[in-house]
Amino acid sequence: MADLLNESQRRMLTGTLMLHEKDLRQADAWLQGIGVEGGILYRRTLRLSAEQRAAARQVIAQALEQIAELARRFDLQPREDNLVAAIRAQMQLDWCDLSEMYADSLKCCGAVDPRLGSALDPGIAELYKLAMTLAHLLTNEPQK
Amino acid sequence: MNDLLNTPQRSSLTNVLRMLEERLRQAQAWLPGADETGLLYHHSLRLSQEQQELAARIIAMALDEIAQVSREFDLAPREDDLAAVIGAGMSLVWADLVDTRSDKLNRFGAVDPRLAQQLDPHLDRLIELALLLSSLVRGKSIEQPPDETPQQNLTEVRD
Numbered sequence: 001m002a003d004l005l006n007e008s009q010r011r012m013l014t015g016t017l018m019l020h021e022k023d024l025r026q027a028d029a030w031l032q033g034i035g036v037e038g039g040i041l042y043r044r045t046l047r048l049s050a051e052q053r054a055a056a057r058q059v060i061a062q063a064l065e066q067i068a069e070l071a072r073r074f075d076l077q078p079r080e081d082n083l084v085a086a087i088r089a090q091m092q093l094d095w096c097d098l099s100e101m102y103a104d105s106l107k108c109c110g111a112v113d114p115r116l117g118s119a120l121d122p123g124i125a126e127l128y129k130l131a132m133t134l135a136h137l138l139t140n141e142p143q144k
Numbered sequence: 145m146n147d148l149l150n151t152p153q154r155s156s157l158t159n160v161l162r163m164l165e166e167r168l169r170q171a172q173a174w175l176p177g178a179d180e181t182g183l184l185y186h187h188s189l190r191l192s193q194e195q196q197e198l199a200a201r202i203i204a205m206a207l208d209e210i211a212q213v214s215r216e217f218d219l220a221p222r223e224d225d226l227a228a229v230i231g232a233g234m235s236l237v238w239a240d241l242v243d244t245r246s247d248k249l250n251r252f253g254a255v256d257p258r259l260a261q262q263l264d265p266h267l268d269r270l271i272e273l274a275l276l277l278s279s280l281v282r283g284k285s286i287e288q289p290p291d292e293t294p295q296q297n298l299t300e301v302r303d
Contacts, residue, residue: 001262003256004256004258004259004262004263005249005256005259006252006253006254008252008253009249009252009253009255012244012249012252013244013249013263014184016237016240016241016243016244017183017184017244018182018184018185019237019240020237020240020241020270020274021182021183021184021185022182022185023230023233023234023237025182027230027233027234027277027281030226030230035173036226038221039162039165039166039169039221040165040207040210040211040214040221041158041161041162041165041210041214041219041221041222042162042165042166042221042222042223042224043221043222043223043224044224044226045223045224045225045226046225046226046227047225047227048227048281048283052280052281052283055280056230056277056280056281059273059276059277059280060277062269062273063270063273063274063277064183066266066269066270066273067183067184067270068183069266070263070266070267071183071184073262073266074262074263076184077184078181078182078183078184078185078186079184079185079186080185080186080188081185081186081187081188082188082189083174083178083187083188083189084189084190084191087167087170087171087174087189090167090170090171091167094160094163094164094167097160097163097164098160098164100156100160101156101157101160101161106149106153106156106157109150109152109153109156110150110152110153111150112153113147113148113149115148116148116149119148119216119217120148120157120213120217123209123212123213123216124213126209127161127164127206127209127210127213130202130205130206130209131164131206133202134171134199134202134203134206137195137198137199137202138191138195138199
């Protein structure tokens with residue numbers, strides 16, 4: 001069946017199914033209690049009964065079977081994701097966001113208290129520096 | 145220092161730091177050398193031992209800094225209802241899957257007339273399962289097991 005799709009169609013189908021697969025696996029992990037612990041600025045809750053969790057996991061398993069069947073039928077190939085590059089890209093996004101959090105930039109959200117700069121900016125500067133350092137560290141990957 | 149920020153400023157700062165924290169914790173989880181193979185993806189993270197240790201220290205320092213800023217400005221954590229997150233994700237993928245049916249793939253070139261029969265039933269089943277999962281985690285009752293009456297389940301969820 002692989003010849004029923006042209007390259008663009010194959011790419012579209014593979015991309016959509018891959019994203020769906022990732023969502024399904026993330027949901028399955030949460031339903032097993034993996035990765036639900038909170039942090040400093042977020043709390044995660046999943047209030048489902050054992051029966052609901054089991055039923056949801058059954059649906060996920062069926063969906064993954066459908067994806068496996070489509071991948072086999074159309075010879076869809078897995079994509080290689082380089083997590084080092086992903087972390088680096090995320091840190092670069094965070095620089096941009098953090099640079100908007102200096103007291104001076106917060107004027108966009110209303111009048112800025114004159115004491116804010118000295119209270120907030122050193123912490124933001126430190127986070128900015130750490131994000132840059134992490135991204136820089138990850139630009140030099142070891143040989144595979 | 146709680147009084148130094150107005151509500152929108154507090155909200156912006158909290159959101160940016162929360163996103164940074166989530167990304168840092170994700171990176172922290174990947175650092176030991178995450179290798180995950182799915183059906184359609186393969187994740188790998190290859191760092192030297194030295195890079196891993198250094199990255200772990202940087203992440204820990206950044207998380208400490210986030211904790212300190214959060215304490216000083218009394219930033220409150222957000223509650224994430226993962227059932228709602230799963231439900232919303234499944235509702236979104238519904239549209240993507242519909243766009244991948246054979247009649248929509250003509251945006252990418254001529255569609256082989258045999259494709260519909262080979263592709264669409266599986267996509268329809270995936271769409272149905274996504275909606276069913278969305279409904280399940282949101283606590284809506286499902287009267288029939290998912291395998292038995294697909295069309296009925298789909299109708300229930302849409303309703």
